[in-house]
Amino acid sequence: MKVLTVVGARPQFIKAAAVSRELRRRHDEVLIHTGQHYDEEMSDVFFEELGIPEPDDNLGVGSSNHSDQTAEMLAGLGEKIETVEPDAVLVYGDTNSTLAAAIAASKADTRLAHVEAGLRSYNREMPEEINRVLTDHAADLLFAPSQRAVANLREESVPGAVHDTGDVMYDAVLWARERAEANSEVLSEFGVEPDEYVLATVHRAANTDDPDRLAAILDALAGDPREVVLPAHPRTINRMERYEMYDEARERLTLVEPVGYLDFVRLQDCADVVATDSGGVQKEAFFLDTPCVTMREETEWRETVEAGWNELVGANETAIRRALDDADPPGDKPRPYGDGDAAARITDLLDDA
Ligand code: UD1
Ligand code: UDP
Numbered sequence: 001m002k003v004l005t006v007v008g009a010r011p012q013f014i015k016a017a018a019v020s021r022e023l024r025r026r027h028d029e030v031l032i033h034t035g036q037h038y039d040e041e042m043s044d045v046f047f048e049e050l051g052i053p054e055p056d057d058n059l060g061v062g063s064s065n066h067s068d069q070t071a072e073m074l075a076g077l078g079e080k081i082e083t084v085e086p087d088a089v090l091v092y093g094d095t096n097s098t099l100a101a102a103i104a105a106s107k108a109d110t111r112l113a114h115v116e117a118g119l120r121s122y123n124r125e126m127p128e129e130i131n132r133v134l135t136d137h138a139a140d141l142l143f144a145p146s147q148r149a150v151a152n153l154r155e156e157s158v159p160g161a162v163h164d165t166g167d168v169m170y171d172a173v174l175w176a177r178e179r180a181e182a183n184s185e186v187l188s189e190f191g192v193e194p195d196e197y198v199l200a201t202v203h204r205a206a207n208t209d210d211p212d213r214l215a216a217i218l219d220a221l222a223g224d225p226r227e228v229v230l231p232a233h234p235r236t237i238n239r240m241e242r243y244e245m246y247d248e249a250r251e252r253l254t255l256v257e258p259v260g261y262l263d264f265v266r267l268q269d270c271a272d273v274v275a276t277d278s279g280g281v282q283k284e285a286f287f288l289d290t291p292c293v294t295m296r297e298e299t300e301w302r303e304t305v306e307a308g309w310n311e312l313v314g315a316n317e318t319a320i321r322r323a324l325d326d327a328d329p330p331g332d333k334p335r336p337y338g339d340g341d342a343a344a345r346i347t348d349l350l351d352d353a
Pocket of ligand 1: 042094095203205233235238
């Protein structure tokens with residue numbers, strides 16, 4: 001069968017790489033990059049190091065307001081689906097690229113398969129929450145990463161077929177962990193020792209676009225006695241500059257450009273604790289046995305919190321500092337996200353579709 005995969009943002013390259021390795025053994029895959037992310041370190045680096053074939057096309061939409069960006073993707077993807085005539089369109093996660101592809105597939109009456117279906121933060125202020133809900137309700141095949149995600153979908157009575165496949169990001173981490181250990185020089189590059197530093201990321205609109213929240217986060221991180229490595233998303237750098245926080249952050253933190261996947265996995269694996277507002281990073285920390293402090297009020301990855309490996313602290317300076325200080329997860333850990341064979345399961349299910 002012919003599968004048209006749509007990606008556009010950093011986490012989607014990583015997830016699609018894990019699935020493509022399996023998918024291409026049995027199916028034809030046409031890979032379309034929307035161009036939502038375009039900087040070398042937000043896009044090209046992943047194609048190079050994860051061995052993903054070059055995209056068959058890049059729509060080059062770039063950054064603009066969400067409506068324009070989504071509309072431009074929708075128009076481009078509509079045309080692609082018409083030309084390629086795939087048996088299914090495969091989408092990942094909850095970005096604007098995901099939503100545009102979901103609508104385009106539905107308008108072309110082509111089967112839509114959604115990887116990472118059923119996640120809910122129940123915070124409708126997040127653009128991602130609306131993207132996920134709409135995509136799940138348009139999808140014919142829903143690949144849920146956990147039993148909770150399956151239950152969320154059942155509660156909403158989605159019309160498509162729901163399957164618990166486990167989480168493709170677990171596959172990705174299992175593929176990367178030893179490769180990263182063998183090949184990454186990132187610790188010495190940044191001058192940090194295993195278990196002696198905090199690894200941080202911030203990019204969620206609710207944190208970067210609110211100067212009070214961003215200041216509280218940066219102050220909390222800078223107040224930690226350990227070295228803090230912050231590979232900053234371009235959006236975050238942009239806002240730090242706009243709010244005149246950049247110079248001070250550079251002085252107080254190891255503020256660096258985003259790094260490639262193997263380097264980032266290595267940094268997560270060896271960190272004493274991770275502080276983040278990323279969805280993917282919360283889970284990767286969990287898979288890599290590194291405690292996580294999440295600078296949000298809620299999470300769609302609640303299993304990590306219930307297991308005691310992730311604490312939600314919002315953007316409160318005191319709460320972040322205390323959580324970074326106290327992070328002490330229990331020794332045993334449940335495995336709510338499957339066994340790391342999600343890509344194979346997804347490929348099988350696409351076969352049967
Ligand atoms: C997007 C997703 C978010 C995901 C994140 C992964 C949506 C609504 N949001 O957020 O769910 O967690 O990707 O990283 O789809 N920029 C650059 N270079 C790039 C990419 C972005 O400079 O290569 C800057 C631009 O100023 C842009 C801003 O970052 O306006 C935001 O980019 P955008 O793709 O709109 O959203 P993200 O914050 O990256
Ligand atoms: N990541 C990376 N380099 C970085 C920061 C993150 O490779 O400098 C990876 C990380 O390992 C994870 C993914 O990017 O797999 C998470 O993406 P992001 O935080 O941008 O988006 P989210 O998961 O929140 O949608």
